[in-house]
Amino acid sequence: MPTLVEIVPYDPNWPRHFSDAEAVLRKLLRSTVMVIDHVGSTAIPHMPAKPIIDIDITLSSLCAVPSASLCLVDAGYEARGNRYDDNVWAFLLKSSVPKLRVYLCPPQNRTHEQRLIFRDYLREHGDVAQAYSDLKERLAERFPYDGDRYTSEKREFVQEIVSRVQGQPR
Template identity: 65%
Template sequence: MATLVEIVPYDRDWPRLFVEIEKNLRELFGCRVFAIDHVGSTSIPGMPAKPLIDIDITLCGLSDVPAASRALIRSGYQPRGNRYDDDVWAFMLHESGPKQRVYLCPPENETHKRRLVFRNYLRAHEDAAMAYASLKQQLAKQFPYDGDRYTAEKSRFIDEIVNRARAV
């Protein structure tokens, strides 16, 4: 069954919820974690977003992925596979409030680096953030039950922002 692409107004609780989730994840993984980053639209102040917290967990090494995956699954996260074909492993937690999408990333992973570049650029450039918010809302209306198409249609904008940020 197709799921509605739901975009909600920015929630000022998202940063606080991330901090709580991060604490729990650090306890779960211990010394396997190099960094935990709040990524995605909920990490950008004022940005309307899907009501789920996106989190990148950079592990100390690629060899930590199997044990970290098992720990997430034991904690109720559902595995979603290697989404970007670059050793980034996705997991979803639906039962929590809000929902969580966690990505396990090896060190120096390009997908993770791009997410941070994009997030940081939108945090620093309100005009780009407003354009992205408008695009997301337009695409959610255009593809209300096609999350894959919604995501794919954002790719060109994201690529342009990442390229612009890296050119500076």
């Protein structure tokens, strides 16, 4: 059964939910963890979002993914696969409120790096964050039970920002 694409107002507790989840995930995955990042719209202050905390975990190597995956599944996460063939494995913890979506990433993963670029840009550019928020609201209304289409329709906006940032001298 399709799930409703629900956008809710920003919750000031989302950063705390991330911090709590980060502590649990560090204990669970131990030495395989290099960095844990809060990504997605819940990581952007004042941004309406789906009530799901998105978390990227950069592991020590690609070889660490299978054992980390088993740890997550044993902890109750549902494996969602490597959906975009980018060496990023997705997991969902439905029993948590809000839900947690965890992505296991090898070092120097392009998808992970682009998520950080986009997150940081929106944190620094309120006008662009507002445009993205407006787009998400329109798409949620247009595709209320098609999460894949909702996500794919945002891709051009996201890619334009990432390309803009990567084209700038550092």
